[in-house]
Amino acid sequence: MLVTGGAGFIGANFVAHTLENHPRYEVEVLDALTYAGNRSSLAPVAGAVAFHHGDICDAELVDRLVAGSDVIVHFAAESHVDNSLHDPAPFVRSNVLGTFTLLEAVRRHGKRFHHISTDEVYGHLPLDGGKFTETTAYDPSSPYSATKASSDMLVRAWVRSYGVAATLSNCANNYGPYQHVEKFIPRQITNILEGGRPKLYGAGLNVREWTHVDDHNAAVHLILDKGRIGETYLIGSGDERSNAEVLGTVLELLGQPADAFDHVPDRPGHDLRYSNDTTKIRTELGWRTRYDDLRAGLAATIDWYRENEWWWQPLKAATEERYRELRR
Ligand SMILES: NC(=O)c1ccc[n+]([C@@H]2O[C@H](COP(=O)([O-])OP(=O)(O)OC[C@H]3O[C@@H](n4cnc5c(N)ncnc54)[C@H](O)[C@@H]3O)[C@@H](O)[C@H]2O)c1
Numbered sequence: 001m002l003v004t005g006g007a008g009f010i011g012a013n014f015v016a017h018t019l020e021n022h023p024r025y026e027v028e029v030l031d032a033l034t035y036a037g038n039r040s041s042l043a044p045v046a047g048a049v050a051f052h053h054g055d056i057c058d059a060e061l062v063d064r065l066v067a068g069s070d071v072i073v074h075f076a077a078e079s080h081v082d083n084s085l086h087d088p089a090p091f092v093r094s095n096v097l098g099t100f101t102l103l104e105a106v107r108r109h110g111k112r113f114h115h116i117s118t119d120e121v122y123g124h125l126p127l128d129g130g131k132f133t134e135t136t137a138y139d140p141s142s143p144y145s146a147t148k149a150s151s152d153m154l155v156r157a158w159v160r161s162y163g164v165a166a167t168l169s170n171c172a173n174n175y176g177p178y179q180h181v182e183k184f185i186p187r188q189i190t191n192i193l194e195g196g197r198p199k200l201y202g203a204g205l206n207v208r209e210w211t212h213v214d215d216h217n218a219a220v221h222l223i224l225d226k227g228r229i230g231e232t233y234l235i236g237s238g239d240e241r242s243n244a245e246v247l248g249t250v251l252e253l254l255g256q257p258a259d260a261f262d263h264v265p266d267r268p269g270h271d272l273r274y275s276n277d278t279t280k281i282r283t284e285l286g287w288r289t290r291y292d293d294l295r296a297g298l299a300a301t302i303d304w305y306r307e308n309e310w311w312w313q314p315l316k317a318a319t320e321e322r323y324r325e326l327r328r
Pocket residue numbers: 004005006007008009010011030031032033034035036037038054055056057074075076077078079080094098116117118119148170171172173174175180
């Protein structure tokens with residue numbers, strides 16, 4: 001199995017999940033180690049995985065690695081929405097051209113391909129109702145979601161035009177170990193652990209369907225094993241919470257007063273609410289969430305960040321340096 005983006009948040013968790021639960025796979029990782037990729041996220045499985053430092057836009061390298069694999073699971077992407085607003089170019093390159101490069105190799109060699117995507121391709125929903133389904137029209141808001149939407153379209157077209165054996169999944173927001181410190185939940189946790197004050201965009205009314213990364217990865221394996229070729233599966237826990245509510249729980253779990261945070265101006269195009277109808281993956285493939293209680297999942301995630309300062313402290317310092325560079 002070739003896992004692209006295996007040094008990123010979800011990819012690294014997926015590699016560990018695969019080795020533990022699906023030992024029939026020999027796993028290789030292809031990752032460019034951008035600011036979002038972290039070799040140390042694979043430290044616990046380092047001896048069991050072949051790591052290739054390289055770019056999914058490198059057609060020669062991709063061709064060789066795809067030729068040597070049976071299954072390709074494609075996580076690699078530029079994934080941080082805020083950064084896509086500042087500089088969309090790498091998003092277009094990695095997410096669109098990178099996916100195209102992989103698809104062409106998969107087509108040449110006739111391999112099984114699974115494409116990891118996001119529910120952000122569907123745009124957003126009002127706060128008071130509605131759900132995305134697999135047939136909702138695409139309506140992306142950010143450069144990030146527009147490039148993910150483009151990559152989904154390429155995969156669908158390669159299935160129809162060339163008979164590529166691909167499946168797709170669009171998941172809600174993930175949380176769990178090894179998530180980058182500039183993403184919402186780890187940023188709040190690590191700011192508090194460092195004695196600082198967390199920041200909340202606007203009034204924090206935006207609603208997300210927080211899904212534990214391990215539930216996402218279990219769903220991907222079900223799709224690999226039993227999913228129908230050419231089909232899209234929505235993934236999400238069903239647990240919808242406003243950002244203010246999540247921050248409130250994090251503050252409480254860390255023993256902080258409820259008002260120990262600062263408001264910052266909201267970002268442009270900040271989607272109000274996402275919510276996935278997951279009937280298809282639940283009824284067709286029997287997917288069930290193991291992490292049903294967000295409070296318990298957050299408590300476990302906080303414990304992980306508490307116990308793994310070695311992982312996030314250097315990342316936090318590098319991130320602050322990156323922000324200083326951007327301001328210069
Ligand atoms: N994080 C979420 O909540 C979420 C939700 C739904 C879907 N997704 C999707 O899941 C996938 C993984 O997300 P994540 O949060 O783990 O992202 P991440 O940013 O943590 O990891 C992405 C990884 O891809 C690598 N990468 C980027 N460009 C590359 C390139 N050109 N060549 C090779 N490697 C490259 C990076 O080095 C990094 O290791 C993405 O496709 C994302 O769109 C994420």
